[in-house]
Amino acid sequence: MNALNIESGDVDGSCLSQEVQGSGDGSSSATSKEGCKPLMSILLSLPQKQLELLVFYLATWIEQYGFLNKCLGEWLYALLACIEKPLEPSTMGDIRNICKSLITIRNNFCSKLMPVPDTTQNQDSDQMEMAGEKCHASNTSRAHEYINSLNLFIYLIGDYFSQKDLVMELS
Numbered sequence: 001m002n003a004l005n006i007e008s009g010d011v012d013g014s015c016l017s018q019e020v021q022g023s024g025d026g027s028s029s030a031t032s033k034e035g036c037k038p039l040m041s042i043l044l045s046l047p048q049k050q051l052e053l054l055v056f057y058l059a060t061w062i063e064q065y066g067f068l069n070k071c072l073g074e075w076l077y078a079l080l081a082c083i084e085k086p087l088e089p090s091t092m093g094d095i096r097n098i099c100k101s102l103i104t105i106r107n108n109f110c111s112k113l114m115p116v117p118d119t120t121q122n123q124d125s126d127q128m129e130m131a132g133e134k135c136h137a138s139n140t141s142r143a144h145e146y147i148n149s150l151n152l153f154i155y156l157i158g159d160y161f162s163q164k165d166l167v168m169e170l171s
Helices: 048-065 070-082 089-113 123-160 164-168
Strands: 017-021 031-035
Touching: 048 070, 048 089, 070 123, 089 123, 089 164, 123 164
Parallel strands: none
Antiparallel strands: 017 031
């Protein structure tokens, strides 16, 4: 069971996600992973040591798996909002690592978006380009949304947690 045991001081890192079973009619036995949204009422009731441990788990998660979805962003924002300053050096290091990971993810993602010039243009490729423009437009807006969310967290950490040296490294 993915539980948060406040009394013993244990915070299970798996509390960031839970298993959700398929439909209840028994026709599907598929299991999917769906993130649990952070509840501020619960996070604000946690002692700082447990919030710091959650920041550590989140930093480890982002380093290993990347910045995968909106739910992860909600957790990051909620934890950054609840953590009290001044921070323990290890927690500040975890927040710096989160920011560094986000910068790396952003830079890698942006480098993949750079258009490659096509020198072999002919009529068939023009028709393929026109057909693919609609698909490209929706992918482009999602890409910009993703980059904007990464930028938000990078600048938030840089400004609020006084890590401006990391923001200056953006390319």
